[in-house]
């Protein structure tokens with residue numbers, strides 16, 4: 001058992017076994033909506049094509065911004081043809097779609113794709129299309145990634161492309177912040193809300209990664225203060241730190257408390273006076289608190305468990321425990337990155353069992369024994385658990401839905417209240 005800041009390594013249950021998670025290709029669903037001039041070409045099999053088409057929906061009226069180049073079974077001797085086929089697909093695509101400014105070749109796990117060197121292919125194709133389109137690669141393979149790691153790999157691939165932050169004028173203090181970089185995909189409406197709050201506090205310039213257009217990459221360098229909007233971006237954060245950025249320790253902006261703590265970290269780095277911070281945040285925080293109150297009554301006292309899936313589990317458990325009065329029983333996460341979660345681990349107050357990694361059979365055994373009121377898990381496990389009479393929430397919805405910031409705090413609580421209400425209705429036979 002682990003409680004509050006004392007979550008020492010020896011107190012965390014480590015699980016190694018069969019995993020039940022989506023692969024990193026899933027990230028294309030939200031990345032392609034954000035990066036409006038980029039294209040994601042999955043180099044994969046029919047299974048990969050089915051996955052992203054069913055997850056993202058097939059666009060009928062708009063030109064799609066993702067596709068799958070399907071490579072059939074080949075032995076190593078056929079790899080030259082494979083490269084030729086990939087070049088042909090890319091050339092045809094770029095000829096037909098002059099609007100694409102950045103092309104991501106996304107690797108997957110079928111054996112014929114693993115044999116293909118996509119980094120080399122991206123370099124080769126970049127030379128051919130130099131000056132016209134940037135071609136990058138990353139892996140979304142299910143062997144290497146859980147579903148939110150696809151975003152981490154994609155943003156990591158962009159880091160070397162970011163322009164250098166201009167040098168400080170000679171009279172400036174060497175350690176004064178020069179820009180704030182918010183990292184992690186945010187819905188445009190949420191990005192606008194945060195941009196407004198930072199501006200009202202006098203924090204500028206503020207950049208977002210990913211940006212809305214891949215041609216407008218934010219600068220990075222010494223003096224960049226890095227504020228993560230998602231807890232699953234460890235590789236991207238390390239790459240940005242290597243380029244001179246300084247990571248701000250903060251909770252994630254989920255719920256009122258998380259959002260206040262997140263904004264406060266930026267305010268502290270930019271020496272925003274406390275009174276100004278309070279003036280800017282007090283009204284939206286109070287509004288969010290009132291909206292949240294509608295759901296806390298339904299959630300308070302209910303027990304919740306998280307199966308490891310999105311890496312959002314710890315911040316969300318903190319929100320549910322501290323702001324909604326829920327009782328986390330087990331909080332499982334695929335990976336526990338202590339650096340990125342330092343502020344969050346200090347906020348979990350109850351006797352929460354933290355687990356890292358997955359052994360799905362062991363976790364299901366514990367779940368059946370403990371029978372929490374709500375289980376947050378992947379799609380594949382939700383239906384069987386519902387059939388066993390347990391209320392579930394799909395963790396993937398927490399990535400697809402805007403949940404960051406003050407204005408979304410009540411929506412976030414509602415996502416957890418809804419399955420409980422539905423199960424209550426089913427139990428009393430009132431569902432129609």
Ligand code: SF4
Nearest residue numbers: 023048051108109142
């Ligand atoms: S990358 Fe692997 S796990 Fe993901 S859809 Fe393709 S075959 Fe399946």
